[in-house]
Amino acid sequence: MHLRALEPDDLEFLYALENDPDIWGVSDTLAPVSRHALREYLEHATADFYVVRQLRLVITTEIGSPAVGVIDLFDYDPLHQRAGVGITILAAERRHGYARQALALLQHHARNVLRLHQIYATVGADNSASLKLFRAAGFRRVGTRYGWLRTAQGWADAVEWQCLLHSPTTIEELA
Template identity: 85%
Template sequence: MTQPVPAPKASAAPAAVRLRALEPEDLDFLFALENDPDIWAVSDTLAPVSRHALREYLTQATADFYVVRQLRLVVTTEISSVPVGVVDLFDYDPLHQRAGVGITILAAERRHGYARQALEQLKNHARQALRLHQVYATVGADNSGSMRLFRAAGFRRVGTRLRWLRTPTGWADAVEWQCLL
């Protein structure tokens, strides 16, 4: 007699994320994030950041996007207000209405769909509130996770810069991604 095959378990939908402004209480979270050597290569960081520098940064973090030409938002889940990452708009160009995008999700929180949801919310904010025409990202050619993320988030691969990024082992190519809003 054959045994019945159990139905596959339904995979739980990822928890919805929320983007919020930086708060002074985010100091410890930012300190841990900015001082994680595993992400320095993708964030162009070469040295640790002090608590003092981050405290100063937090006092300026609420400055007008159009003045400072950057915006950093904390990614949290709707279930918890605990930060799981950050998403950034940087290098805002007012003439051409575009900005670069960066995203970092804590290693322990990856592969839950947070990055994809955060990018969608950031794109909506960039389009509707900031009235940007486009956003772009530069990704190391060896960063397959980020390549999948930007493709899934509707970015289009528009080119490759050869030997663009200096790494501990030499030079690496960078892939350019663009999303028209």
């Protein structure tokens, strides 16, 4: 598994990913994204994490192989040294363990390179695969937000997850 920076060649991959209506509910998107907007995004995607307060990395199975997904750090808070985590795997590439491996790599990067104190995630209560993923990755379930996410079927609950990266306590002690 490998995480890499976005490249201009990722335009068509991002276009397919961002325009998949099946993931709009988890990505706070309501409309398709144009190639022009994605080109503009790619031009600025290499900006400093500490300046733009977000980082998007492409997930590949090995160096030079096609992208299978993306993993993001967003809403970076420099005072509290925390950021949100988002992950999307192409539909055809799911259930191969790529999300689990990519999340482990991101946790290592957030802890050892970015020196974050914690990362967190908001997951739809009906998204059993993501709930299982964050639990297995050592995140602690810290709450539920009721009626938090607007979906095509109405309002859905969201589960909040937190992972302390520099904690002297173990996950077992927090449970």
